[in-house]
Amino acid sequence: PRATPAPPRTAAGPRADPCTTGSAQRRPRSSRGSPRGARARHTMRALLLLGLASGLAASAAALGEGLVYLETFDTDVLGNGPWKMSLDGKYADQEVEVAVAEEPGEGYEEDKGLFLAKDGFGVYGVGVELPEPVDNTDKDLVIQYEVKHQGGLTCGGSYIKLLRTENSDVESLKADTPYSIMFGPDKCGANNKVHFILQHQSPTTEEWEEKHFDEPPTVSGDKFTHLYTLHIRADNSFSMYVDAEEEKTGNLLESMTPPVNPPKLIDDPEDSKPEDWVDEAKIPDPEAVKPEDWDEDQPERIPDPDKLEAPEGWLTDAPLYVPDPEAVVPEDWDTEEDGEFEAPLVANPACEAVGCGEYTPPMIKNPLFKGKWSAPMIDNPAYVGPWKPRQIENPAWFEDLHPHNVAPFKAIAIEVLHTNGKVLLDNFVIAHDIGAALAYAEETFKPKQAAEKAKKKQADSDRRAEERKEKMESGSFVEKLEAHVQQGVEYLVENPTVGLSTLGALIVSMIFCAIPRGRKRQPGPTAEEAEGAEETKGEADDEGEDEDEDEGDAADDADAPVADDGKGD
DSSP states (O other), X not given: OOXXXXXXXXXXXXXXXXXXXXXXXXXOGGGTTSHHXXXXXXXXXXXXXXXXXXXXXXXXXXXXXXXXXXXXXXXXXXXXXXXXXXXXXXXTTOOEEEEEOSSOOTTOTTOEEEEEEEESOEEEEEEEEEEEEEOOTTSOEEEEEEEEETTOOSEEEOOEEEEEGGGOOGGGOOTTOOEEEEEEEEEETTEEEEEEEEEEEOTTTXXXXXXXXXXXXXXXXXXXXXXEEEEEOTTSEEEEEETTEEEEEEETTTSEESOSSOXXXXXXXXXXXXXXXXXXXXXXXXXXXXXXXXXXXXXXXXXXXXXXXXXXXXXXXXXXXXXXXXXXXXXXXXXXXXXXXXXXXXXXXXXXXXXXXXXXXXXXXXXXXXXXXXXXXEEOTTOOOOOOOOEEEOTTOOOOSOTTSOOOEEEEEEEEXXXXXXXXXXXEEEESXXXXXXXHHHHXXXXXXXXXXXXXXXHHHHHHHHXXXXXXXXXXXXXXXXXXXXXXXXXXXXXXXXXXXXXXXXXXHHHHHHSOOSOOOOOOOOHHHHHHHHHHHHHHHHHHHHXXXXXXXXXXXXXXXXXXXXXXX
């Protein structure tokens, strides 16, 4: 762990080492002997140290404002580093290393994490002792880390335990090592939850008891990196985040099972119910008598009396199944090796009309059936009521109004069983400021998960394109048509604007086609307008007749002989 963590990583990879950068910028050897070269080297070294000191001061200030601990696994912290594996024999076969993801997103090929490396079943016990105990008295507490189930998640846990200060030796880690908080994903069968368990000590008995959050979030079983965050506030409220989004909230005084504070009154363990206590509210009527016509021997169902005889046409001697008359001896049938060929049996077609075989009448409900008689229930005259033991003061009672002040812890431990394996954990954060933790996630987790999803989306798209190509090249007509349709649907899904525009155009076209079209019908004329129209029509007819007469006269004049004036044409 770093006492003063550097700024968060980005998609470009691990942080640059200022010292390495400085040494790489030295001048060529030929200039080192000159005074100018010496002055340049001293100046560069001074600037480098000044910049490094400023950076560390800024990081320390940021750490003091919110982050208490940060582990990014940029180096092999398992070798001679602070992370240790338990020496208990239960974990002898565990395989743990610092490694990159098997299928990292683009830009994260060098991003490392703590890798639970077994492919399949494995039991793991590994952890780190912190430089100083973490005490959140009257402060918020934030626990945050990333998990990537590279082998999927069928059955296994990826939770962490914050070991109490007096139990912080991770090399002695066991399943029952005491802790302050257990937090993280766990899924197996019907169990699917992000654990939040608080180990709380009774100030009266000094015993430790687990308090479980009774409505935790569920766990995703995919192979993407996911972020889990627990925020305990100084007012006893808490929130659980998945992928930097708040999923569940609760209160330590109200949402834990069993409750943090025990009841003030409890049942007296030495009290017992008196022998003459009657707590039966109803009893059989002692004066009731079974009616004389009540026959308990009558069966519930009887043969239908109207169908005791087989119906006409029933073939009593006919078999229900007969050899298949359409069966043919296979060409490769060898009687000497396979025996005499026997056709398979099929339902006798002669039985379809009425029936075949031994006739059995159908069963109906017996109208005389009443069952076993029992006396009706009446109110018990001796009834006293339900018995309860008397209440006494709880000798173990206490009231802790500040359970948010969890027991100080000094180690992070991963003590889990996993059937899928290949679990990658990264970016462990302990903080007192939820804003600082989520800001760190915004710069590290968010782009990492986005890169993984983008890579998966591209891989799926390439796979579908290859499948379509094969169908188009060698598939049937239906498969080729299906491939074209899939390609169009995928294009519209990836380009929703085009899809919505096309859909809108289709809707508008359908509406336009549905509207009835044609010349608009004009309203008829009024009575006065009709009378005026008739007069106008009459005048037009008279003028037409006059014009016809004039045209006739003109025609007659044209037909009359013309006198020759001797001038010729």
